[in-house]
Amino acid sequence: MLQVEGLSKSYGRGARRKCVLDAIHLTVNEGELAGLVGESGSGKSTLARLLMRLEMMDAGTITVAEKGAFYDTLQIVFQNASAALNPSWTVQASLREPLRLMDGNRDAYIREMLGKVGLNEKHLTRLPSELSGGERQRVNLLRSLLMQPKLLICDEIVSSLDRLIQKEIVELLRKLNEEMGMAMLFISHDLKVVQSLCDRLYVMEGGRIVEESVKQDGVWNFSHPYARRLFE
Numbered sequence: 001m002l003q004v005e006g007l008s009k010s011y012g013r014g015a016r017r018k019c020v021l022d023a024i025h026l027t028v029n030e031g032e033l034a035g036l037v038g039e040s041g042s043g044k045s046t047l048a049r050l051l052m053r054l055e056m057m058d059a060g061t062i063t064v065a066e067k068g069a070f071y072d073t074l075q076i077v078f079q080n081a082s083a084a085l086n087p088s089w090t091v092q093a094s095l096r097e098p099l100r101l102m103d104g105n106r107d108a109y110i111r112e113m114l115g116k117v118g119l120n121e122k123h124l125t126r127l128p129s130e131l132s133g134g135e136r137q138r139v140n141l142l143r144s145l146l147m148q149p150k151l152l153i154c155d156e157i158v159s160s161l162d163r164l165i166q167k168e169i170v171e172l173l174r175k176l177n178e179e180m181g182m183a184m185l186f187i188s189h190d191l192k193v194v195q196s197l198c199d200r201l202y203v204m205e206g207g208r209i210v211e212e213s214v215k216q217d218g219v220w221n222f223s224h225p226y227a228r229r230l231f232e
């Protein structure tokens with residue numbers, strides 16, 4: 001589904017040049033729940049931005065197996081749902097916007113999809129300020145789901161939510177993965193969440209992937225000392 005090879009990125013010039021991503025290799029298979037963990041500053045969000053073509057890479061290749069329009073295949077959800085939603089638009093307006101090129105009845109499709117993220121029609125007329133943090137993140141998530149992507153990149157999407165709401169959103173992602181067969185790259189510094197949700201896990205340290213592990217019979221095995229320390 002997604003194959004990343006030798007991806008590198010630096011910022012700055014001359015003596016101020018800083019390598020943020022160093023020869024990243026990463027695969028997400030069709031329908032797979034893959035996780036990417038690493039401490040703050042390790043390069044996770046930069047990688048997400050490069051995957052979404054929001055920035056240019058210096059070297060490497062990103063291959064998306066699916067044919068068709070790029071942004072129909074890949075979608076991203078960012079952590080800050082409040083910033084992602086226009087504060088003066090109702091939920092309905094925010095949800096209509098990504099569908100502006102869609103033929104057919106957009107509102108009927110929106111109503112049909114609302115239930116998938118645990119929202120209902122009464123949310124449609126509200127402004128973002130009239131929603132809870134969890135509801136805002138559900139709207140944000142639904143905006144990306146409307147395109148029915150094959151791969152959803154989730155960048156720290158539960159980090160600012162309290163534990164209970166986090167759990168609800170993670171369960172929702174699991175359900176969406178089962179129902180829609182959508183693969184995910186779930187980026188987080190929350191090791192517990194990633195370990196419980198994902199089947200494949202990448203660990204980043206200082207711009208490099210230092211560990212790749214696949215859950216076997218519910219158990220993770222880590223060989224790199226940094227990954228072992230993280231998951232101890």
Ligand SMILES: Nc1ncnc2c1ncn2[C@@H]1O[C@H](COP(=O)(O)OP(=O)(O)OP(=O)(O)O)[C@@H](O)[C@H]1O
Nearest residue numbers: 011012020038039040041042043044045046047189
């Ligand atoms: N546009 C930029 N210009 C210069 N440096 C940048 C830029 N964007 C990111 N960086 C640097 O790249 C490094 C990686 O940042 P990035 O946001 O990708 O890390 P992260 O792992 O997502 O961190 P966090 O978990 O805190 O969001 C950091 O040292 C950051 O300061």
